[in-house]
Amino acid sequence: MTTTDYDPNVVLSTENDFKVVGTRPVRHDGVDKVTGRAIYGADYDASGLLHGKILRSPHAHAKIISIDTSKAEALDGVHAVVTAADFPEAADKIMELGEDETKLRDLRGNILARDKVLYVGHAIAGIAATNAHVAEEALSLIEVEFEVLPSVMTTDEAMADGAPILHEDQTTEELGDDSGVVSNVAKHFQHIKGDIAEGFKQADVIVEREYNTVTVHQGYIAPHNGTAFWSADGRLHIWCETQGSFVVRDSLADLLDMPVSMIRVTPTEIGGGFGGKIPIYVEPVAALLSKKTGTPVKIVMTRKETFEGSGPTPGSKIKIKVGATKEGKITAAHAWMAMEAGAYAGSPVGAAAQCVFAAYDLENGLIDGFDVVVNKPKTAAYRAPGSPNAAFGFEQALNELAEKLGMDPIDLRLKNVATEGTRRVDGPVFQRIGAKEVLESMREHAHYLSEKQEGSGRGVAIGFWFNIGFDSACNIALNKDGTVNLTEGSTDVGGSRTSIAMQAAEVLGISAEDVRPSVVDTDTIGFTAVTGGSRTTFATGWAAYEAAQDVKKQCITRAASIWDVDPDHLQMEDGIISSKTDSELKMTIKELAAQLSDTGGGITGRASVKPRGVGGSFCGNIVDLSIDQETGKITIDRFTAIQDAGKALHPSYVEGQMQGGSVQGIGWELNEEYFMSDEGKMNNTSLLDYRMPTALDLPMIDTVIVEVANPGHPFGVRGIGEANIVPPTPAIANAVYDSCGSRITQLPMSPGSILEALKS
Amino acid sequence: MALVFIPSQMQPLTKGQARVEVEGTNVKQIIENLDSLHPGFVDRVLDEGNIKPSISIAVDGDIITMGLIEKVSPNSEVHFLPAISGGN
Numbered sequence: 145m146t147t148t149d150y151d152p153n154v155v156l157s158t159e160n161d162f163k164v165v166g167t168r169p170v171r172h173d174g175v176d177k178v179t180g181r182a183i184y185g186a187d188y189d190a191s192g193l194l195h196g197k198i199l200r201s202p203h204a205h206a207k208i209i210s211i212d213t214s215k216a217e218a219l220d221g222v223h224a225v226v227t228a229a230d231f232p233e234a235a236d237k238i239m240e241l242g243e244d245e246t247k248l249r250d251l252r253g254n255i256l257a258r259d260k261v262l263y264v265g266h267a268i269a270g271i272a273a274t275n276a277h278v279a280e281e282a283l284s285l286i287e288v289e290f291e292v293l294p295s296v297m298t299t300d301e302a303m304a305d306g307a308p309i310l311h312e313d314q315t316t317e318e319l320g321d322d323s324g325v326v327s328n329v330a331k332h333f334q335h336i337k338g339d340i341a342e343g344f345k346q347a348d349v350i351v352e353r354e355y356n357t358v359t360v361h362q363g364y365i366a367p368h369n370g371t372a373f374w375s376a377d378g379r380l381h382i383w384c385e386t387q388g389s390f391v392v393r394d395s396l397a398d399l400l401d402m403p404v405s406m407i408r409v410t411p412t413e414i415g416g417g418f419g420g421k422i423p424i425y426v427e428p429v430a431a432l433l434s435k436k437t438g439t440p441v442k443i444v445m446t447r448k449e450t451f452e453g454s455g456p457t458p459g460s461k462i463k464i465k466v467g468a469t470k471e472g473k474i475t476a477a478h479a480w481m482a483m484e485a486g487a488y489a490g491s492p493v494g495a496a497a498q499c500v501f502a503a504y505d506l507e508n509g510l511i512d513g514f515d516v517v518v519n520k521p522k523t524a525a526y527r528a529p530g531s532p533n534a535a536f537g538f539e540q541a542l543n544e545l546a547e548k549l550g551m552d553p554i555d556l557r558l559k560n561v562a563t564e565g566t567r568r569v570d571g572p573v574f575q576r577i578g579a580k581e582v583l584e585s586m587r588e589h590a591h592y593l594s595e596k597q598e599g600s601g602r603g604v605a606i607g608f609w610f611n612i613g614f615d616s617a618c619n620i621a622l623n624k625d626g627t628v629n630l631t632e633g634s635t636d637v638g639g640s641r642t643s644i645a646m647q648a649a650e651v652l653g654i655s656a657e658d659v660r661p662s663v664v665d666t667d668t669i670g671f672t673a674v675t676g677g678s679r680t681t682f683a684t685g686w687a688a689y690e691a692a693q694d695v696k697k698q699c700i701t702r703a704a705s706i707w708d709v710d711p712d713h714l715q716m717e718d719g720i721i722s723s724k725t726d727s728e729l730k731m732t733i734k735e736l737a738a739q740l741s742d743t744g745g746g747i748t749g750r751a752s753v754k755p756r757g758v759g760g761s762f763c764g765n766i767v768d769l770s771i772d773q774e775t776g777k778i779t780i781d782r783f784t785a786i787q788d789a790g791k792a793l794h795p796s797y798v799e800g801q802m803q804g805g806s807v808q809g810i811g812w813e814l815n816e817e818y819f820m821s822d823e824g825k826m827n828n829t830s831l832l833d834y835r836m837p838t839a840l841d842l843p844m845i846d847t848v849i850v851e852v853a854n855p856g857h858p859f860g861v862r863g864i865g866e867a868n869i870v871p872p873t874p875a876i877a878n879a880v881y882d883s884c885g886s887r888i889t890q891l892p893m894s895p896g897s898i899l900e901a902l903k904s
Numbered sequence: 905m906a907l908v909f910i911p912s913q914m915q916p917l918t919k920g921q922a923r924v925e926v927e928g929t930n931v932k933q934i935i936e937n938l939d940s941l942h943p944g945f946v947d948r949v950l951d952e953g954n955i956k957p958s959i960s961i962a963v964d965g966d967i968i969t970m971g972l973i974e975k976v977s978p979n980s981e982v983h984f985l986p987a988i989s990g991g992n
Binding site for chain 2: 319
């Protein structure tokens with residue numbers, strides 16, 4: 145696009161031969177949500193409902209010597225108290241949580257601490273009482289004797305010689321090999337491509353720096369919640385806000401040593417997740433309390449508990465070294481990345497390694513990754529987990545390299561850009577990708593071509609998320625009026641009901657409004673993995689496509705029966721079934737639907753899929769900002785996000801995701817952090833003190849959707865939920881440097897740190 | 905034969921070879937045949953007959969979805985990767 149006209153939302157489309165795909169229908173759940181009728185987890189109520197509360201650790205690291213719950217149990221209104229001792233004993237095993245994996249022992253220990261507490265906020269005991277106030281009072285009556293231990297709060301501290309050890313039985317794993325060394329480093333891995341030493345020898349210019357990021361939270365508006373009812377027949381029913389109802393079911397089955405068939409999970413509407421609502425926290429505690437009381441028990445975290453007791457994204461240390469010839473060809477790059485896993489192993493450093501160099505075709509590359517446990521809450525996924533940390537380092541280093549070479553930073557990137565056939569440093573070869581198209585759109589965008597305002601700085605960066613596939617299921621039933629009921633199991637975090645419904649509508653030749661999508665419970669649909677990894681529109685959309693094809697096939701067969709012709713002689717296009725040989729034979733799907741009952745009964749299509757062909761997505765940012773020289777406050781003056789969506793099924797949703805990811809990236813860059821005390825306690829546990837950006841802090845986030853169709857999806861779809869959070873942190877950092885001449889390598893770039901930089 | 909890329913941390917098993925050509929029509933055969941050529945791979949990659957949770961395997965650029973029965977063609981590339989955590 146080359147234009148000087150301002151257009152806040154642009155779609156650069158390569159494929160428009162669709163009737164429904166690419167349009168912008170009103171979302172199916174919109175009315176319920178804007179009128180307040182939608183039921184979220186905390187809204188759930190039931191006859192005899194008890195309210196649960198959880199006792200949490202005041203210490204970052206301590207042995208639990210004893211727990212005495214007798215006084216709490218004696219309090220009037222208290223119905224039950226549970227601790228880790230109430231979990232059934234079960235052998236340790238690896239649990240798959242969709243796109244995450246953890247040890248059963250670790251998951252159980254995180255939900256209710258057994259022998260040790262490993263962070264401030266670590267759950268110790270649960271109480272069910274007639275109301276939340278009684279439950280809170282009872283918490284204060286539980287007596288826990290601790291032996292406080294020294295703690296480690298950063299990767300530096302945790303990796304130091306002689307560091308306090310969180311898990312005495314944890315040894316460093318080296319890609320399937322146990323090093324046998326007891327350590328806070330749970331995992332070390334390495335990717336090598338080419339000859340890194342030789343590559344740096346060929347470089348005319350080398351940039352080498354260290355970058356640090358801090359713990360930040362996803363900041364979803366609805367705290368974690370869950371209600372459990374353990375029925376007299378032994379069946380357990382859970383209602384909760386989750387990104388994966390089957391993850392909740394399967395995790396509970398392992399934790400409680402129950403068959404999955406005895407557990408039903410009903411996902412309510414979800415007040416945000418961004419990855420943070422994949423793990424479970426309160427559901428098992430509510431289940432144990434319900435088992436003891438025989439009544440439903442609801443637990444809703446406070447905001448403070450959500451910050452302290454659920455999973456944020458990690459702080460990290462990133463060391464980058466990159467070299468290039470004077471012509472701008474990168475000859476070698478090395479990324480050394482250590483990420484905080486929190487109290488139990490499992491940081492996103494592996495994902496970061498797949499992203500850090502992904503946009504570039506490097507002959508020589510080396511990536512070292514370290515998964516490090518520290519005395520903070522166990523980290524959880526957060527929108528492209530690990531990738532923003534990695535990009536904060538490498539994308540800054542590239543701008544520094546461009547400056548040394550006297551090159552335009554986008555030209556430097558384009559000179560080295562990855563395209564179809566590029567082998568990544570971590571091994572696999574890219575299929576069709578849109579990194580080049582995104583960078584070209586950035587370079588030609590009116591924002592980039594415009595003159596900067598006096599005193600302002602401009603920065604650019606690009607980011608990547610690989611996306612995932614995994615299991616999805618979908619059922620579609622044809623109603624007698626020609627509409628269809630679509631049931632699926634993917635929690636709708638960002639409008640996926642509609643994006644999935646649109647794919648079925650496209651196949652059936654009906655409108656999106658004629659599809660009634662429902663997210664149903666685990667008893668009602670086939671196994672469906674988490675809403676995460678930007679997989680839902682891709683994979684559950686695949687399932688809807690296949691289920692709709694099943695309906696289409698059955699419609700043709702039924703019409704053939706009605707007309708007494710060979711089904712091979714019929715076709716169905718745009719919702720009309722017709723004969724290929726007889727122009728008189730024609731009927732709409734609505735006309736057919738009206739005859740179903742009299743011609744053999746209903747039609748239901750179904751599909752369970754686990755698709756390959758996932759297409760990764762690249763997103764680039766152009767940022768203009770100004771700095772108040774007295775206060776150090778950064779004002780974002782203009783922000784443009786450009787992303788490859790494959791095919792934008794619903795452009796408004798894509799634009800919304802791009803804007804949402806950008807805003808979260810801006811918050812991560814400018815303000816958000818866990819302010820930790822020396823004792824490992826978070827000091828800013830409210831949204832007043834944990835400073836996320838509001839609409840008043842931001843300009844319009846302009847968007848450009850670039851469509852480079854994914855050949856692995858029938859409509860060319862790529863997941864677009866995550867790549868957009870990756871480039872804001874380095875793009876803003878690059879703009880700050882452009883504005884003030886200081887290269888700031890520590891997040892967040894709060895006014896205080898900017899003032900320090902200005903002074904230097 | 906499929907081309908198996910050996911990560912640096914596994915290259916002690918192949919005496920430094922970064923790529924090994926291996927016969928096999930599925931992932932299980934590839935691992936077993938690789939182990940025959942360079943002993944130690946079965947123990948390194950499998951645990952009680954299953955792929956270790958800490959390891960992902962990619963065939964032709966895609967993380968496999970069918971486990972050890974995932975098909976491998978003579979022109980395939982096979983990669984051993986660290987399993988990832990996290991996601992949106």
